[in-house]
Amino acid sequence: MKSEPKQAGLRDARTGSRAGLRAGLRAGLRAGLRAGLREFLLHYPAVFTLLLIILVSAVVGTINPNFWQLSTLFDMLRSSVVTGLFALGVLIVLAAGGLDVSFTAIAAFTMYAITVAVLKHAPNLSIGVIMLCGAVGGTLFGAVNGLLVHTLRAPSLIVTIGTQYVLRSLLLTFVGTALIINVPAAMESFGTLALWTYLPASGGRAILPAFVLVLVVAAGVTWWLLNRTLMGRAVFAIGGNLAVAERLGYNPRVVQVFVFAYAGLLAGIGGIVHVSSNRLANPFDLTGTELDVIAAVILGGARITGGSGTVLGTLLGVVLVTLVNNVLILAGVPSTWQKVIVGAFIILAGSMFAVRTAR
Amino acid sequence: MSTFDTARAVAPEEADARRAEKQFLEVRDIHKRFAGVHALRGVSLSIERGQIYHLIGENGCGKSTLIKIISGAQPPDSGQLIIEGQAYSALSPIQALKAGIETVYQDLSLLPNLSVAENIALTQQLVESGGHLARRLDRRKLEATATRALAAVGLPGEARFMHQRVDELPIAMRQLVSIARSIATEAKMVIMDEPTTSLTKREVANLISVVDKLRAHDVAVLFVTHKLDECKAIGGRVVIFRDGQKVLEGDTQDYSKAELSYWMTGRHLDETRYRNEQPQDAALLAVRHLSRAGAFADVSFSLCRGEIVGITGLLDSGRNELALALAGVAPADGGSVELAGRQVALTRPADAIAAGIGYLPEDRLSEGLFLEKSIQANITAAVLNRLRGRFGTIDAERAAAMADRFVADLQVATPGTALPVQSLSGGNQQRVLLGRWLAIDPQLLILHGPTVGVDVGSKDTIYRIIQRLTGQGIGVVIISDDLPELLQNCDRILVMHKGRLSDDFVAAGLDENVLYEALAAEAGGDVKTAEAAA
Numbered sequence: 001m002k003s004e005p006k007q008a009g010l011r012d013a014r015t016g017s018r019a020g021l022r023a024g025l026r027a028g029l030r031a032g033l034r035a036g037l038r039e040f041l042l043h044y045p046a047v048f049t050l051l052l053i054i055l056v057s058a059v060v061g062t063i064n065p066n067f068w069q070l071s072t073l074f075d076m077l078r079s080s081v082v083t084g085l086f087a088l089g090v091l092i093v094l095a096a097g098g099l100d101v102s103f104t105a106i107a108a109f110t111m112y113a114i115t116v117a118v119l120k121h122a123p124n125l126s127i128g129v130i131m132l133c134g135a136v137g138g139t140l141f142g143a144v145n146g147l148l149v150h151t152l153r154a155p156s157l158i159v160t161i162g163t164q165y166v167l168r169s170l171l172l173t174f175v176g177t178a179l180i181i182n183v184p185a186a187m188e189s190f191g192t193l194a195l196w197t198y199l200p201a202s203g204g205r206a207i208l209p210a211f212v213l214v215l216v217v218a219a220g221v222t223w224w225l226l227n228r229t230l231m232g233r234a235v236f237a238i239g240g241n242l243a244v245a246e247r248l249g250y251n252p253r254v255v256q257v258f259v260f261a262y263a264g265l266l267a268g269i270g271g272i273v274h275v276s277s278n279r280l281a282n283p284f285d286l287t288g289t290e291l292d293v294i295a296a297v298i299l300g301g302a303r304i305t306g307g308s309g310t311v312l313g314t315l316l317g318v319v320l321v322t323l324v325n326n327v328l329i330l331a332g333v334p335s336t337w338q339k340v341i342v343g344a345f346i347i348l349a350g351s352m353f354a355v356r357t358a359r
Numbered sequence: 360m361s362t363f364d365t366a367r368a369v370a371p372e373e374a375d376a377r378r379a380e381k382q383f384l385e386v387r388d389i390h391k392r393f394a395g396v397h398a399l400r401g402v403s404l405s406i407e408r409g410q411i412y413h414l415i416g417e418n419g420c421g422k423s424t425l426i427k428i429i430s431g432a433q434p435p436d437s438g439q440l441i442i443e444g445q446a447y448s449a450l451s452p453i454q455a456l457k458a459g460i461e462t463v464y465q466d467l468s469l470l471p472n473l474s475v476a477e478n479i480a481l482t483q484q485l486v487e488s489g490g491h492l493a494r495r496l497d498r499r500k501l502e503a504t505a506t507r508a509l510a511a512v513g514l515p516g517e518a519r520f521m522h523q524r525v526d527e528l529p530i531a532m533r534q535l536v537s538i539a540r541s542i543a544t545e546a547k548m549v550i551m552d553e554p555t556t557s558l559t560k561r562e563v564a565n566l567i568s569v570v571d572k573l574r575a576h577d578v579a580v581l582f583v584t585h586k587l588d589e590c591k592a593i594g595g596r597v598v599i600f601r602d603g604q605k606v607l608e609g610d611t612q613d614y615s616k617a618e619l620s621y622w623m624t625g626r627h628l629d630e631t632r633y634r635n636e637q638p639q640d641a642a643l644l645a646v647r648h649l650s651r652a653g654a655f656a657d658v659s660f661s662l663c664r665g666e667i668v669g670i671t672g673l674l675d676s677g678r679n680e681l682a683l684a685l686a687g688v689a690p691a692d693g694g695s696v697e698l699a700g701r702q703v704a705l706t707r708p709a710d711a712i713a714a715g716i717g718y719l720p721e722d723r724l725s726e727g728l729f730l731e732k733s734i735q736a737n738i739t740a741a742v743l744n745r746l747r748g749r750f751g752t753i754d755a756e757r758a759a760a761m762a763d764r765f766v767a768d769l770q771v772a773t774p775g776t777a778l779p780v781q782s783l784s785g786g787n788q789q790r791v792l793l794g795r796w797l798a799i800d801p802q803l804l805i806l807h808g809p810t811v812g813v814d815v816g817s818k819d820t821i822y823r824i825i826q827r828l829t830g831q832g833i834g835v836v837i838i839s840d841d842l843p844e845l846l847q848n849c850d851r852i853l854v855m856h857k858g859r860l861s862d863d864f865v866a867a868g869l870d871e872n873v874l875y876e877a878l879a880a881e882a883g884g885d886v887k888t889a890e891a892a893a
Contacts, residue, residue: 227496228495228496228498229492229493229494229495229496230481230484230485230488230491230492230493230494230495230496231492231493231494232496233473233477233481233496234485234492236470236472236473237470237473237481239472240470240471240472240473241470241471244466244468244469244470245470246452247430247432247452247464247468248452248468248470248482248485249451249452249453249456249482249485249486249490250485250490250492251490251492254492255492258492307471307472308472
């Protein structure tokens with residue numbers, strides 16, 4: 001039996017044997033620490049994500065010291081922004097007990113349609129107005145998701161798979177299929193605007209793009225919404241138990257429309273940032289990246305069953321996924337292997353958090 | 360909607376005479392139908408401030424439906440609700456809360472992923488905003504309200520407890536949290552739907568002191584309950600429902616327990632011992648030095664064929680864990696179990712089932728039944744391999760025959776076995792679950808709280824079934840904190856304390872107070888000395 005040594009220790013302790021007492025204490029302490037660490041990680045899943053980030057960085061950095069450069073960090077941040085915006089949307093929908101997979105289609109539709117429209121009708125439109133258009137468009141699409149989910153009482157995963165297909169098809173049929181290389185001037189300059197440029201003595205340069213601020217603001221607003229407003233608490237209430245929340249006076253329709261509209265808003269903005277940073281608009285872009293984003297949110301400690309998750313954890317999850325997708329190449333790991341690592345991490349995180357010990 | 364068939368239990372003039380300023384809520388001629396079932400047939404009721412009401416009746420009598428209508432969870436088909444002179448044809452949850460009607464639901468209606476403080480005090484801010492969510496969360500107020508409410512129900516108010524997630528709390532504490540929520544705001548009426556189900560006697564006493572405080576503040580309290588003892592002990596008005604109608608309203612002190620249960624069921628029930636069989640002389644179960652770290656230690660007892668052994672103890676006594684160990688759900692880590700002369704290793708539920716041990720869990724809704732599945736699927740769930748036909752598919756005819764047999768045998772009231780289990784009342788659900796374990800041809804049944812949330816009439820039926828089973832040589836272990844239940848049904852009663860067996864009583868002729876003393880005395884003064892010795 002597993003607890004044999006500990007029991008033996010206790011028995012000896014009772015008869016007064018010093019060595020036995022020490023053995024018993026040591027076994028007890030070990031068990032306590034193990035349980036304590038598990039409890040701790042269950043309460044603060046973000047710490048687990050952080051540990052994985054440190055682990056990956058340490059391994060890559062040891063194999064290839066070139067990793068330790070400011071430009072690596074800036075590149076990471078640059079590639080995190082769009083995923084991060086999407087992830088915050090997924091987080092808030094998950095917190096309310098739903099799952100959204102249509103955000104990439106919403107982002108693709110709004111970014112491409114707006115790029116086409118701006119080029120055609122108002123090529124000199126400022127980035128602020130373009131961003132606003134993306135936000136409004138995304139919000140409208142998201143609200144439709146929310147209304148469908150609420151009125152049909154259908155699982156949101158199914159509904160958003162449906163709207164994703166519809167949106168993609170509408171985009172390619174009515175808006176266009178051509179790659180646009182000359183994006184509007186405002187988007188081009190927004191994408192290249194540097195918040196800070198670092199010129200190391202060794203040559204080369206590291207640029208921190210200004211659009212990183214979009215993610216910073218979005219994360220701040222999302223955090224505030226979730227933790228400092230009644231709406232935020234209602235989101236978690238609905239995600240915890242819809243029937244109970246309804247009985248307690250929370251209006252599920254308002255909450256569901258809100259979370260999907262908010263996820264749509266972030267997707268719309270994410271789309272604009274995507275075009276700006278790539279300086280091209282491709283209607284086929286972003287397809288198939290849904291799982292990467294959901295993986296990031298799950299790795300950030302949110303449970304797929306809903307009702308949990310934090311903004312900080314989600315951002316760490318995004319960093320972890322971006323890290324694995326971008327820097328493993330520095331360690332000589334072929335890019336085809338990246339998904340193996342992400343997959344293994346997800347299984348690891350899932351087994352850590354999903355299985356709660358029976359009371 | 361027709362109201363011709365209503366029989367008003369209280370004459371209108373009489374009600375008028377009582378309607379002074381004391382009246383808070385009047386329910387007038389409420390009807391409600393669900394898919395052909397006439398759940399409420401013209402119910403009228405008047406609730407006065409500072410008065411305690413006990414709404415009792417069998418499962419399915421309509422009392423839960425009335426609660427849902429008063430708390431705004433469901434609209435009535437016809438009739439009126441009059442709150443402080445204002446008439447409503449239906450209430451929304453927010454309207455009910457705003458009017459000061461707070462409800463402690465039987466399922467507690469807590470949000471598992473939110474903190475204790477949020478569960479208690481968020482509603483206050485939601486009601487103040489009229490249900491609008493575009494508001495800032497006032498965290499200081501949240502904590503102040505929660506602290507006040509926690510103190511009122513006797514729970515700790517320190518930050519660490521307040522920020523704990525509710526799903527990490529033990530059930531009894533969750534119940535208190537739910538009660539704390541109902542009194543966190545200026546409630547004028549508190550409805551408690553079977554609030555004492557998972558509480559021990561001491562916690563019930565605590566709850567009663569909370570109720571006394573509420574009454575002193577002129578709050579009306581409406582208990583929905585099965586427990587006639589508590590109804591008599593707490594006092595106040597009693598309202599009895601049967602078949603969707605009010606059949607009795609009066610002072611609790613004017614009626615004996617036997618009279619109350621007669622009004623509930625419409626028949627006279629035996630209050631005496633059910634035990635009518637003699638255990639056989641053949642040993643069936645021998646538990647030797649069974650231990651599980653942190654739960655129980657060195658538990659030894661034996662049981663003969665056809666014998667009923669009761670096990671009781673306080674919540675932390677290890678009785679629940681012992682039940683789970685015998686069922687293979689949470690295995691023991693030391694000691695042995697011998698069944699019919701053979702040593703059995705119970706490391707998973709399948710081991711227990713293979714050995715012929717059936718386990719009726721404490722919470723049939725979340726641990727026992729597949730609520731949305733049919734009665735047949737629930738009864739046959741543990742014996743599917745025996746119902747295998749050709750090509751490995753389930754033989755539908757045999758499965759249906761098996762379900763029919765147990766439904767008839769256990770007197771489950773249902774029009775057919777294809778209906779989902781959730782369409783049944785609590786007592787009938789419990790019998791379906793019992794049927795599942797009888798289907799495995801058990802040698803031993805472990806019944807964990809077999810009549811929790813089951814009404815008097817159904818209890819009677821379940822007890823008779825248990826007695827009959829022992830006549831077939833099945834051994835039964837009943838784990839329960841319902842002491843009359845143990846006294847009425849068992850041959851022997853074991854008491855657990857701090858993970859160890861402390862007493863072994865012969866049930867026949869045992870006084871309930873003696874048994875309770877054995878449970879509670881140890882919880883008091885003896886604890887410290889026991890800890891010091893350890």
